[in-house]
Amino acid sequence: MQKQQIIDTFVPILWDYSVDPLEFYEAAAGRNDKAGPFDQERALIRCLERLSWYDLLKIFGIDFLKTHLTKTLISKLRFQQMRDKYEFLRKVLQGEDVSFSGWNSETRDRIEHTLLSNRWYRA
DSSP, X not given: OOHHHHHHHHTGGGTTSOOOHHHHHHHHXXXXXXXXXXXXXXXXXXXXXXXXXXXXXXXXXXXXXXXXXXXXXXXXOSOHHHHHHHHHHHHHHHTOOOOOTTOSHHHHHXXXXXXXXXXXXXX
């Protein structure tokens, strides 16, 4: 990736820190130990929370994301909806089984008694 693309991508997500975008990229990619207050884990969490999936693919590549998108990293994301999204993506990248949308075990347990209830057939 070119320097200008890295700068253009990371400057908006680092607005509240005085960190060089190139150093941040190097820390996120694991080439440097730290960039300001960011180690690799904190840098990746910030990227996951603030960049689109397509930006992540363009910046880091699919092979890097396959190895670094772990359950531990995903569990540290701030919002549950993001944790669910990235857990789904992690499973797809790792080749694990994924359930059909909306038909996971929690949903099935919740609607089990309402879907096929016999209330219409009661006397």
